[in-house]
Amino acid sequence: MAKKSGRRSIAPKGHFVVYADTGNELKRFTLPISLLRTPLLQLLLEKAADEYGYNGRDGIVLPCDASTFQSLLDLLSEI
Numbered sequence: 001m002a003k004k005s006g007r008r009s010i011a012p013k014g015h016f017v018v019y020a021d022t023g024n025e026l027k028r029f030t031l032p033i034s035l036l037r038t039p040l041l042q043l044l045l046e047k048a049a050d051e052y053g054y055n056g057r058d059g060i061v062l063p064c065d066a067s068t069f070q071s072l073l074d075l076l077s078e079i
Helices: 033-037 039-052 066-078
Strands: 015-021 025-032 060-065
Touching: 015 033, 015 066, 025 033, 025 066, 033 039, 039 060, 039 066, 060 066
Parallel strands: 015 060
Antiparallel strands: 015 025
């Protein structure tokens, strides 16, 4: 797994943080909790739990690359 870049900080109220791989580091995404109702995000979170477990120390790392996840977020913002 790639390493995280930057400092770790707390997400703003009403948001949560996930990470996705860029190839050599993890990119941080701060998302509104309303996205937790999205079936695609729920599926990614389930896959993350299957692949990486529930080790909360490292945060939630999604099993997809950062550019794919950004494309998914762009599509969701158009709905």
